[in-house]
Amino acid sequence: MAVMNYSQAAAAALSEAMRADPSVVALGEDLGRGGIFAQYRGLQQEFGADRVIDTPISEATIMGAAVGMALAGLRPVVEMRVVDFALCAMDELINQAAKNRYMFGGQGRVPLVARMPIGLWTASAAQHSQSLEAWFAHIPGLTVVAPSAPDDNYGLLHAALESGDPVVYLEHKELWGVEGEVTTGSRVPLGSARIVRAGTDLTIVSWSKAMQPCVAAASELEGAGVSAEVIDLRTIWPWDRATVCGSVARTGALLVVHEAVQVGGFGAEIAAAVAEETGARVKRLGAPRIPPGYSKVLEDEARVSVAQIVAAAQALASR
Amino acid sequence: MSPDSAATGIAAPGDAASIDRAATRLIALYRTMARIRAFENAAEIASQGGVQAWGLQTSAKPALVRGPLHLSTGQEAVAAGVCANLTRADLLTSTHRGHGHTLAKGADVNRMMAELFGKATGTNHGKGGSMHIADFSVGMLGANGVVAAGMPIAVGAAHALKIRGRPEIVCCFFGDGAVNRGPFLEALNWAVIYKLPVLFVCEDNRISATTPTAAMTGGAGAAARASAIGVPAQAVDGNDVEAVDALAARFVAEVRGREGPRLVHAITYRFKGHVSVDPGAYRDPGEVARALEHDPLTIARAKLVARGLPDDAMATIDAAAKAEIDAAMALAAAAPTPDPASAYTDIQNTGAGQWR
Secondary structure: OEEEEHHHHHHHHHHHHHHHOOOEEEEEOOHHHOOOOOOOOOHHHHHOOOOEEEOOOOHHHHHHHHHHHHHOOOEEEEEOOOHHHHHHHHHHHHHHHOOHHHHOOOOOOOOOEEEOOEOOOOOOOHHHOOOOHHHHHOOOOOEEEOOOOHHHHHHHHHHHHHOOOOEEEOOEOOOOOOEEEEOOOOOOOOOOOEEEEOOOOEEEEEOHHHHHHHHHHHHHHHHOOOOEEEEEOOEEEOOOHHHHHHHHHHHOEEEEEEEEEOOOOHHHHHHHHHHHHHOOEEEEEEEOOOOOOOOHHHHHHOOOOHHHHHHHHHHHHOO | OOOOOOOOOOOOOHHHHHOOHHHHHHHHHHHHHHHHHHHHHHHHHHHOOOOOOOOOOOOOOOOOOOOOOOOOOOOHHHHHHHHOOOOOOOEEEOOOOOHHHHHHOOOOHHHHHHHHOOOOOOOOOOOOOHHHOOEHHHOEOOOOOOOOOHHHHHHHHHHHHHHOOOOOOEEEEEEHHHHHOHHHHHHHHHHHHOOOOEEEEEEEOOEEOOEEHHHHOOOOOHHHHHHHHOOOEEEEEOOOHHHHHHHHHHHHHHHHOOOOOEEEEEEOOOOOOOOOOOOOOOOOHHHHHHHHOOOHHHHHHHHHHHOOOOHHHHHHHHHHHHHHHHHHHHHHHHOOOOOHHHHHOOOOOOOOOOOO
16 A cells, blocks of 8 residues: 555556566657656656657657557556547547447457546636536447546556457546555456445435535535435446445436537437436436536636536435 | 738827938837837736646746746747738737737737626627737737648638738748748649648747757648648748848739749747746757847847947947737736636537537
8 A cells, every 4th residue: 555646646556567578668749758647657768768768749649649559558547638639539549449449340459548637627718628528438349447546546547458359448537636545556457336435315416526516525424414425436338236236226326427518419318328227216416518618617617516516416315 | 001000909109200211211120029028018917827838837926927927938929020011901810929910010008908807898709818919900810839830821811811812911930940840832833733822931930839849840841741731931030120121021022913922931039938937947058048048139129239329329229128918918907808708609509609
């Protein structure tokens, strides 16, 4: 066990994987300086510029080259800076990386991990504040991961590197400084959720940074006499249906909360699937369908607040 | 074009009768640079603690200017020299480092600073901030958060001007990092085959975020690539505002004459880090020190002194610029924040009101 922040936990996992397997490489902009969130700090010094590759600002080719690298025997980690910039590499991710294995009849596989931090980045406005996990969950061939804590970032990054197929790895732009205990040497299996807090009246499912207001809301709800079970989904696809449905079978109600826009968000998929399977009452809470504005008062409108979560949970629990 | 056109917002000084025409123009260019420098210096101070990156945390005390602030300090001669050759009605696309382009195109500094403060009176009503600053009223179609993203937009705007038979041109600023993205190639090719009225300006500050561009770029760079695709291009000392002005004047005349696109490769240097809270510790201090000796404002000052202008004339211009920006800071601080309801405006008409 060691105390690390979210960024250090990722760097630890990647450096362990690179030590263990010479085919693991990383490529992206500013990696030699440790990446813009320090999540690659020290790696180029240890592994050299041939394995921790500084690239031009060429997102399409960073992703496309990684597909080629993967087909030719490497296990590339692709750094996209933020998910918003990964939009410059969508053909290479969606049409190439995700389709390759199936389309060519299983002749090859594309073991790449594409890191593209999601979420509201304070005061960074509309082009740097998106949460697009639902886009990727919609694409057959992609695994989609969204860790909320250092321990999970460590264990899930290892699991993603070992998975053998393309993984869209969605860290959060504002979780890098969050500290926690990390169980070094461990793995977090892809597709496994974690019950963060036990409860009996309703189940709250969330992921990534939205876990923070959900946990805070659960404490407030407890004071109001509502016992909320809180689940961190951790992997968006495949999502842990057994854990979520098992919880909802006990509590009878589900609230899914995410930072992404509510319309067409992944919460809709979970709510629908849980309703189909358990018949439970379900509710979603995401951001309004507006771009985050720069000014704080506008940005706050695009955030999901603790108060909104509490209100939604109370409405659901009292139905 | 006259340097004291509406687009530049700069007027020749009253005591200029005795100095030659070139000096008068250089004074106007110096004034634009001084205003950009003053604007960015003030914004830089107001931004400290306002962004989380490089492992830094946001400070407990909120900054007046929140969010990423990309400074063009040291690059002012490019914006001033190019924009002095544009009219107010010409169009312009910019980069994420766009304060200088916006100001030199004639935007109001009070509204610009208010935007950086996230106020309702800002150019974008608080919705964009520094990285997306735009003032369509002076043809400035926007700074952009994505490298090279302005280039296809610029050629599209030029295409529209051509189809509509308009006399205006488009000026497209982009950085040295952009030449390694696909839209650079696609936009230049598009401009050539449709013979569009667009002036491309590669503002080459020699660094892409935190990585030296030379190590990431094959061949001889922007001008060579442009020439290969059929866009006449020329490199210029981007810290010599007169040289930038002269090259831009020639190329703008050709573009305006519907001779097709041209590309200015202005070689300059970014004095500051990638964003205002980035100390830029990854750079060689010697390189930075040498660059500071080549400050575009210092160069222009020395030229004016050599032409007989008293040094305190420039000091007066500097003081006026500082006073103008101080006033803009005070206005921005006192301006109202946006109505939260405005978070739900300017999105789309169809479906408006249905937010979840």
